[in-house]
Amino acid sequence: MTDAHTHNLAAGPDAVINIEPDTQLPSEGSFSTGVHPWRSAEAATLWPLVETIASDPSIVAIGECGIDRLRGADMETQTELLRRHAILAENLAKPLIIHCVRAWAELLAVHASVRPSVPWIVHGFRGAPALARQLLDAGMHISLGEHFRPDTAAIIPPGRLHVETDTSSLPIREIAARVSAARHTKL
Numbered sequence: 001m002t003d004a005h006t007h008n009l010a011a012g013p014d015a016v017i018n019i020e021p022d023t024q025l026p027s028e029g030s031f032s033t034g035v036h037p038w039r040s041a042e043a044a045t046l047w048p049l050v051e052t053i054a055s056d057p058s059i060v061a062i063g064e065c066g067i068d069r070l071r072g073a074d075m076e077t078q079t080e081l082l083r084r085h086a087i088l089a090e091n092l093a094k095p096l097i098i099h100c101v102r103a104w105a106e107l108l109a110v111h112a113s114v115r116p117s118v119p120w121i122v123h124g125f126r127g128a129p130a131l132a133r134q135l136l137d138a139g140m141h142i143s144l145g146e147h148f149r150p151d152t153a154a155i156i157p158p159g160r161l162h163v164e165t166d167t168s169s170l171p172i173r174e175i176a177a178r179v180s181a182a183r184h185t186k187l
């Protein structure tokens with residue numbers, strides 16, 4: 001069982017650990033890097049760093065990146081930044097890890113215009129089944145963490161469902177068990 005997204009540097013070897021682009025890449029492990037929407041105002045500094053380290057073999061995914069209506073730069077800047085991450089992910093054939101807050105139409109629009117071949121994993125998804133269905137119908141993957149809706153967990157196909165600790169102090173085993181219980185099946 002893999003932890004699809006965590007900020008815990010001490011996470012196990014099966015975790016994808018998110019690294020800020022302006023910090024040192026640890027020598028061992030699997031990582032993701034990108035400009036977090038909350039730091040989108042610093043994109044001029046951070047984006048070149050992402051481009052530089054993204055091709056490192058230990059970077060297994062691009063992100064987290066995305067759009068957050070409540071924090072960070074204006075929506076246009078964030079949308080453009082997401083598009084850049086998406087194109088980088090395509091070029092490197094690495095999945096994209098997405099943070100999205102109240103910007104689902106914008107996310108779906110970028111997805112439709114990029115038409116990605118790599119998985120787009122919407123992380124920390126807390127939404128209702130109807131929204132999950134929209135994302136799944138578009139072809140996206142969904143990652144569930146400590147807080148999720150059981151009725152949403154129940155409708156995600158196994159091949160497109162991920163679990164994550166993100167900033168939770170719960171072990172990934174516990175989160176996976178809760179997701180499994182909600183699905184009445186084993187992950």
Ligand SMILES: [Zn+2]
Nearest residue numbers: 007018064166
């Ligand atoms: Zn995160």
